[in-house]
Amino acid sequence: MKYILVTGGVISGIGKGIIASSIGTILKSCGLRVTAIKIDPYINIDAGTFSPYEHGEVFVLNDGGEVDLDLGNYERFLDINLYKDNNITTGKIYQHVINKERHGDYLGKTVQVVPHITDAVQEWVMNQAKVPVDDDKKEPQICVIELGGTIGDIEGMPFVEAFRQFQFKAKRENFCNIHVSLVPQPNATGEQKTKPTQNSVRALRGLGLSPDLIVCRSAKPIEMAVKEKISMFCHVEPEQVIFIHDVSSTYRVPILLEEQGIIKYFKQRLNLPIDDQPSDLLMKWKKMACRYERLLKVCSIALVGKYTKLSDCYASVFKALEHSALAINYKLDLMYIDSTELERSMEAENSVKYHQAWHKLCKADGILVPGGFGIRGTEGKLQAISWARTKKKPFLGVCLGMQLAVVEFARNCLNWEDANSTEFDPDTKNPVVIDMPEHNPGDMGGTMRLGKRRTVFKTENSVLRKLYGDEMFVEERHRHRYEVNPELTHCFEEKGLKFVGHDTEGDRMEIIELDNHPYFVGVQFHPEFSSRPMKPSPPYLGLLLAATGTLNAYLQRGCKLSP
Numbered sequence: 001m002k003y004i005l006v007t008g009g010v011i012s013g014i015g016k017g018i019i020a021s022s023i024g025t026i027l028k029s030c031g032l033r034v035t036a037i038k039i040d041p042y043i044n045i046d047a048g049t050f051s052p053y054e055h056g057e058v059f060v061l062n063d064g065g066e067v068d069l070d071l072g073n074y075e076r077f078l079d080i081n082l083y084k085d086n087n088i089t090t091g092k093i094y095q096h097v098i099n100k101e102r103h104g105d106y107l108g109k110t111v112q113v114v115p116h117i118t119d120a121v122q123e124w125v126m127n128q129a130k131v132p133v134d135d136d137k138k139e140p141q142i143c144v145i146e147l148g149g150t151i152g153d154i155e156g157m158p159f160v161e162a163f164r165q166f167q168f169k170a171k172r173e174n175f176c177n178i179h180v181s182l183v184p185q186p187n188a189t190g191e192q193k194t195k196p197t198q199n200s201v202r203a204l205r206g207l208g209l210s211p212d213l214i215v216c217r218s219a220k221p222i223e224m225a226v227k228e229k230i231s232m233f234c235h236v237e238p239e240q241v242i243f244i245h246d247v248s249s250t251y252r253v254p255i256l257l258e259e260q261g262i263i264k265y266f267k268q269r270l271n272l273p274i275d276d277q278p279s280d281l282l283m284k285w286k287k288m289a290c291r292y293e294r295l296l297k298v299c300s301i302a303l304v305g306k307y308t309k310l311s312d313c314y315a316s317v318f319k320a321l322e323h324s325a326l327a328i329n330y331k332l333d334l335m336y337i338d339s340t341e342l343e344r345s346m347e348a349e350n351s352v353k354y355h356q357a358w359h360k361l362c363k364a365d366g367i368l369v370p371g372g373f374g375i376r377g378t379e380g381k382l383q384a385i386s387w388a389r390t391k392k393k394p395f396l397g398v399c400l401g402m403q404l405a406v407v408e409f410a411r412n413c414l415n416w417e418d419a420n421s422t423e424f425d426p427d428t429k430n431p432v433v434i435d436m437p438e439h440n441p442g443d444m445g446g447t448m449r450l451g452k453r454r455t456v457f458k459t460e461n462s463v464l465r466k467l468y469g470d471e472m473f474v475e476e477r478h479r480h481r482y483e484v485n486p487e488l489t490h491c492f493e494e495k496g497l498k499f500v501g502h503d504t505e506g507d508r509m510e511i512i513e514l515d516n517h518p519y520f521v522g523v524q525f526h527p528e529f530s531s532r533p534m535k536p537s538p539p540y541l542g543l544l545l546a547a548t549g550t551l552n553a554y555l556q557r558g559c560k561l562s563p
Contacts, residue, residue: 001129002270003175005163006146007209009200010182014217017070019180019244020146021077022254026262027142028078029254029281030274035133035140036074037125038067038087040148041155045091046084056312060479060529061086064451069315070146072529076319077254079532080133085124090155093120113158121162122169151179151204164208173271179204179211183218183226192218192226194233201234210235212269213262215242239265251289251533258282288326288533295331299548302364304384306377308336317370317398320531324544327536332544335360339380346380361387366519366547371399371479371526375424382408394519394546396539399480402512402522403433406484409497409514423482436483436508449478455501455510455525462500464511464521466555467538474501476525483524484509519546 006020017038024034044050047058048066059072065084075082097120101111129143147163149156167175181197201211214234216222222243231238242260244253267274301321307313318334325332340346341357361367367388369381381401385408388395397405403421410419410432418425421433437447456473457465468474486507489499501511501523514520523539531537545551554560 001126001140001170001174002142002272003125003129003166003170004142004144004270005175005177005209006144006180007151007160007177007204007211008147008149008180009151009204010196012148012150014180014182015244016146016148016180017073018250018253019178019215019257020070020144021073022250022257023178023262024074024142024144025077025254025285026258026282027144027266027272027274029279029285030263030272031279032142032272032274033134033138033140034078034142034144035080035129035131036071036078036082036086037128037143037145038070038074038148039121039145039159040068040087040089041153041159042089043091043094043155044089045095046087046089052307052313053310056310057315057317058479059316060450060477060526062452062477066450066479068148069312070148072316072319074144075529076532078133079535082133083128083131085128085131086133088121088124088128090158093117093124093158096120096124114161117158118162118165121159122166125166151200151207157207160207160209167209173269176212176266176269177204177209178213178215180215180217183216183222183230185219192222194226194229197230198233211240212236213240213242213265215244218243218245221245249289249292251285251292254282254285255289284534291329292326295326295329297330297548298333299325299330299366299544300333300335300364301366301368301543301547302335302337302361302384303368303370304337304339304342304361304381305370306339306372306374308338311336314370316526316528316531317368320528320537320540321368321544323531323533323536324541326533327541328544328548328550330544330548335364337361337384339377339384342380342383343377344379364393366394366396366543368395368543369397369401369404371401373400378404378424382411386412389514389517389520392518394543394551395517395521396519396543397512397522398528398539399524399526402524403482403484405512405520405522406432406492406497409492409495410488413495413497414491421482430488432485432488433482434485435481437481448481449508451477453478453525454504456504456506457501457511458506459498459500462498462511463513463519463542463551463555464500464523464539467542469538476523476527477529478525480524483507484512519543519551 006016008014008016028034046066056069058066059069062081063083067087181200183192185192227241230241322332337357341353347354381404385405410416416430418428419430419432420428422431452475454475496515498513499509500513510524512522527537527539545554
């Protein structure tokens with residue numbers, strides 16, 4: 001097993017996740033089996049209880065793990081399926097060690113950060129690195145480990161110490177450290193500054209880790225003189241300094257790394273049994289990156305949510321839309337609309353924001369209402385859904401978006417004026433969405449329905465079934481507590497809102513489709529989590545096809561994309 005540790009310096013959020021994913025992609029393109037581990041030094045057990053404004057979206061895995069969004073990057077780039085134990089947190093490690101101490105496993109010894117916490121980290125990494133993540137179920141050969149945060153953070157120190165020890169346990173030819181740093185360019189001088197990188201590498205060396213590669217992030221391409229300066233002051237060869245400037249799309253990053261000789265370096269440094277040249281996989285990435293940059297036709301989608309101030313809150317939704325747009329040769333114009341700004345109360349409070357939000361919604365080619373929790377902004381989402389339904393705008397509702405589509409239909413088509421979800425109004429006379437907990441063993445998610453579940457199509461006459469390739473069932477990831485009330489579904493079906501998919505028992509409604517509408521679809525699951533750059537998610541692809549007026553032609557071609 002070869003281990004590649006990716007650390008970060010100067011600032012967090014520098015792009016370690018994309019660089020770790022890109023390195024994995026390059027090595028996978030050389031025919032190696034790659035897995036990935038993300039270490040988050042926070043004390044939370046997992047990301048499940050975070051507000052999206054803390055660390056971006058909560059990504060859900062097949063096994064129900066609620067994890068950092070970087071695991072989503074790994075899955076998309078490497079086309080693998082990870083597990084909850086691929087995300088290590090300080091909370092998980094301490095819980096593991098404390099449980100062992102309570103069981104008496106340490107035989108009366110004083111339990112300390114060194115050696116007990118550091119040993120637990122190393123043991124966890126070695127065990128998880130062996131777990132197969134590809135469809136062929138073979139043991140990985142390379143494990144890319146990303147250490148979250150920044151070198152020098154107090155909370156990250158036990159992990160840095162663990163890897164200082166681990167480099168000797170694994171042996172030099174099996175362990176490599178990549179340090180990602182920032183090269184800022186102050187506007188006042190326009191000069192690219194190397195001092196933050198020098199200080200960051202010095203701090204890393206002081207903690208016992210020497211970088212094998214220094215990846216320098218910058219706004220603009222870095223000059224050769226800067227590379228030589230970093231090489232000289234950071235005690236590495238010039239070819240060990242890699243530059244990644246801001247690019248038009250993340251698909252370009254693996255190509256930038258490959259152009260700077262990273263395959264040849266890894267082959268020598270880790271003694272890998274590979275050719276110097278990448279395979280067809282990286283050529284596909286190159287073609288995809290070139291196609292992305294040459295797109296001319298634009299499709300605009302309005303994303304109506306309540307976490308719109310930070311794009312990372314809907315990272316997987318954005319990626320799923322982008323994958324679908326790229327598949328049909330369109331450039332995505334994603335307009336984020338804060339759902340509270342569509343509400344009547346906003347017109348009195350701030351009429352400019354209100355009219356701007358409605359202007360965006362009206363000019364969009366399609367409307368997407370993603371998942372979420374809590375009552376804030378739900379009335380605005382209902383307004384957007386009503387607009388999509390009555391004006392025949394292509395619409396996709398995901399999780400809460402589907403539930404609200406049912407609420408909107410009940411209020412405006414069945415005339416149940418107080419129809420609501422019991423999440424927002426426990427005393428409603430028409431509870432069209434109710435709490436249907438799924439009891440999980442242990443604490444993870446409590447009563448939430450989490451992870452991959454099967455959805456069975458109950459009719460052949462379904463747009464989504466055709467988009468999924470006419471399969472009898474699909475398996476997608478879930479993250480919710482509330483469900484459409486199964487006792488009331490017949491009232492909706494009589495009026496044209498069809499429940500075309502349900503769970504294996506037939507109790508939980510999974511997919512809705514509206515008759516006599518170009519594309520009005522709701523799904524209880526989160527299809528964005530399984531979207532891949534070269535395999536777009538069918539519900540999102542359907543939305544983009546409908547928004548560009550090409551859905552019927554696509555279905556007539558037997559769900560084949562035009563060349």
